[in-house]
Amino acid sequence: MTFKSLEMRKLGPGNLRAIEIGVTSRCNFRCSYCGAYDLLERKILSVEDVARVIDSLPDLERVKLSGGEVLLEFDICVGIIEYCTAHGISTQINSNGTLLNDEKFNRLEAAGLDVLHFSLNHTDAARHAEFYKVTEKMFPKIVYAVERAVASPTIDAVVETILFNETEKTMADVHRFAADLGVAKHEIQMEIPSLHQGYENTLDHDRICDSIVELVQARRPETTMFFSCLSAYFRPGSAHWARLQPLFQDPGVIYASCIEGKAQLHLHSNGDVMICELGNPDVIGNVFDTDMLAIYENSPRLQAFVRSKHEDQTFSCFRHFDFPGQTEAQKKTGLTALPMPSVRK
Numbered sequence: 001m002t003f004k005s006l007e008m009r010k011l012g013p014g015n016l017r018a019i020e021i022g023v024t025s026r027c028n029f030r031c032s033y034c035g036a037y038d039l040l041e042r043k044i045l046s047v048e049d050v051a052r053v054i055d056s057l058p059d060l061e062r063v064k065l066s067g068g069e070v071l072l073e074f075d076i077c078v079g080i081i082e083y084c085t086a087h088g089i090s091t092q093i094n095s096n097g098t099l100l101n102d103e104k105f106n107r108l109e110a111a112g113l114d115v116l117h118f119s120l121n122h123t124d125a126a127r128h129a130e131f132y133k134v135t136e137k138m139f140p141k142i143v144y145a146v147e148r149a150v151a152s153p154t155i156d157a158v159v160e161t162i163l164f165n166e167t168e169k170t171m172a173d174v175h176r177f178a179a180d181l182g183v184a185k186h187e188i189q190m191e192i193p194s195l196h197q198g199y200e201n202t203l204d205h206d207r208i209c210d211s212i213v214e215l216v217q218a219r220r221p222e223t224t225m226f227f228s229c230l231s232a233y234f235r236p237g238s239a240h241w242a243r244l245q246p247l248f249q250d251p252g253v254i255y256a257s258c259i260e261g262k263a264q265l266h267l268h269s270n271g272d273v274m275i276c277e278l279g280n281p282d283v284i285g286n287v288f289d290t291d292m293l294a295i296y297e298n299s300p301r302l303q304a305f306v307r308s309k310h311e312d313q314t315f316s317c318f319r320h321f322d323f324p325g326q327t328e329a330q331k332k333t334g335l336t337a338l339p340m341p342s343v344r345k
């Protein structure tokens with residue numbers, strides 16, 4: 001299975017084919033935009049916990065490990081990847097790239113990891129350090145990790161950049177920087193205003209469209225761009241939607257459909273199951289109480305979500321549905337969002 005192949009199949013509801021697992025919520029960063037659910041949660045899923053979940057899902061094709069920074073629990077990640085590899089299940093790790101070294105790369109390769117996905121929103125150490133409030137030593141670590149992943153004979157290296165006010169004018173620069181490192185797959189993630197952050201940093205639709213058009217014009221021919229969560233912002237039939245659609249005629253520019261709640265669920269480190277960690281962190285069950293397949297098949301809230309949010313054209317998440325209680329900030333950005341469920345106390 002290749003990166004985003006499930007999203008490119010435009011999977012509707014029916015079979016749970018993918019799970020995203022927050023092995024841990026702990027993280028060595030505190031990104032201002034971070035939408036990871038409950039970063040203060042201190043529980044950790046064991047390899048056995050995850051194996052039990054995997055065994056209960058007959059249609060499972062892909063496991064993505066994403067926290068927090070899951071590489072803080074490196075041995076558990078390796079154990080889960082080995083288990084998936086032995087069962088023919090594709091694996092991906094999402095990482096900030098700061099905790100890897102050669103020995104760890106060798107172990108990930110030996111375990112059979114398929115995709116290493118790095119966050120990259122900057123092109124220089126000084127701005128990276130200033131934005132994240134970390135030391136300038138972090139950025140070269142990320143660059144090394146990306147280069148090492150690119151050089152791997154077995155691991156597919158992916159870089160992800162969030163489109164938000166910090167990167168609006170520099171998306172093309174980050175793309176060229178990643179391409180120069182040898183990265184062939186660049187995911188562009190629309191910012192999902194997080195529970196922690198509110199809506200203040202979100203760009204308006206014109207600025208998002210301008211940035212995307214400029215970025216696609218800068219695409220290096222040897223690379224593929226994958227756009228995620230676009231439908232969270234743009235209503236089909238709108239002028240912005242119409243402006244962007246021709247871009248996706250190019251086979252190097254992929255519209256990644258949303259499979260959250262339909263073919264994928266998120267498993268949090270305390271066993272909570274969510275529809276989508278970023279866009280709809282609504283807890284619909286816990287694997288320590290209920291079998292994950294039973295949660296997927298029987299949750300009335302999941303069924304309601306799929307009924308109201310699934311569209312054949314966009315596979316959209318919730319943000320284009322009108323929402324009566326919009327705040328002034330939401331009105332300013334044109335977002336029409338449902339209220340976020342609150343984080344469990």
Ligand SMILES: C[S@@+](CC[C@H](N)C(=O)[O-])C[C@H]1O[C@@H](n2cnc3c(N)ncnc32)[C@H](O)[C@@H]1O
Pocket residue numbers: 027033034035036066067068069070094095096117118119160162189190191192193194278
């Ligand atoms: C929560 S992080 C966990 C993995 C790892 N710590 C990292 O930063 O890549 C997973 C992905 O979610 C993205 N992300 C975090 N907050 C987001 C937000 N508010 N909107 C969109 N993407 C977000 C990050 O850029 C990252 O690529």
Ligand code: SF4
Pocket residue numbers: 027028029030031034035036067068069096
């Ligand atoms: S986005 Fe990733 S690196 Fe940043 S705080 Fe969230 S989990 Fe940590």
